[in-house]
Amino acid sequence: MLGRFGWRGTLTDLGELISHFPLDPQMSRMIVTSPMFRCSNEILSIAAMLSVPYCFLRPLENQQTADEAKRNFNHINGDHLTLLNVYHAYKHLNGDATWCEKNYINKAALVSADSVRRELAKIMSKLKLELCSTEFSSGEYYDNIRKGILSGYFMQAAQREPTGQYAIVKDHHVVDLHPSCGLVSRPQWVVFNDFVLASCNFIRTVTEVRMDWLIEVAPHYYKIATI
Incomplete structure (x- = not known):
């Protein structure tokens, strides 16, 4: 069914399918x-x-x-x-x-x-x-x-800063990886599930992605000039 619209389908097509799932x-x-x-x-x-x-x-x-x-x-x-x-x-x-x-x-x-x-x-x-x-x-x-993960959570991508912290692309909030994160390194780009508000703001459930994937997966949202 997805093949009928791929990246060319309307938001209405996608939204209709999404509405059937009892999830965010x-x-x-x-x-x-x-x-x-x-x-x-x-x-x-x-x-x-x-x-x-x-x-x-x-x-x-x-x-x-x-x-x-x-x-x-x-x-x-x-x-x-x-x-x-x-x-x-x-x-x-x-x-x-x-x-x-x-x-x-x-x-x-x-x-x-x-x-x-x-x-x-x-x-x-x-x-x-x-x-x-x-x-x-x-x-x-x-x-x-x-x-596949990034396709759903493309608005929750973050880029590593020179300090080792991360800046969320959407709003430029500076955050750190949650202590529960299992990444052994700090990759340049990540996608995350949760934003944890604390004395130090964290992102939790984090996975490494690549910059070119952002454009591939969400070209309607990302342009090379913006990232």
Whole structure:
């Protein structure tokens, strides 16, 4: 269905599809546009994980051990892909409770995510939106997923400043990465899910993207001259 408008469709077409999902507009757009990047299966899993309580447990008496367990799931490109790693591992092990406990994973959150994902998949099927994936062996597998995320959250991109902090492109607010962020470096460009207002403003659930992807994914919003 997306193929009938691609980047050439009207906002009305896109908005109509988005309106069928019981999610915020950014997440709904991420899902609706994901077939164009051959990653709708993975995007559904990420959306489901973002729709439930945080899956990583960090009990006061075992914070260091819990942090070490979380690092086993960290993806070099960011937190959205870390959540995908957790979901894939959980499904591969059939929701094993012992595995969840050992890895400080909130099993109830994963059970909820699985349920949410099934409901979202039903909506996609009803709308005739393709459930698809890029071959895992392809060098474009994770790039396509990151483009899919960016397609929904393109207004929540940020660029690294010389100080190491980030400036949100939309409003130029200067922010830092949330302590829970799993990125081991500070990439030039990121996309984020949450803005956390505190004594120091943070962005949370952050994934690395590339500047040229901004123009590719949202040419109606970004121009080379503006970024």
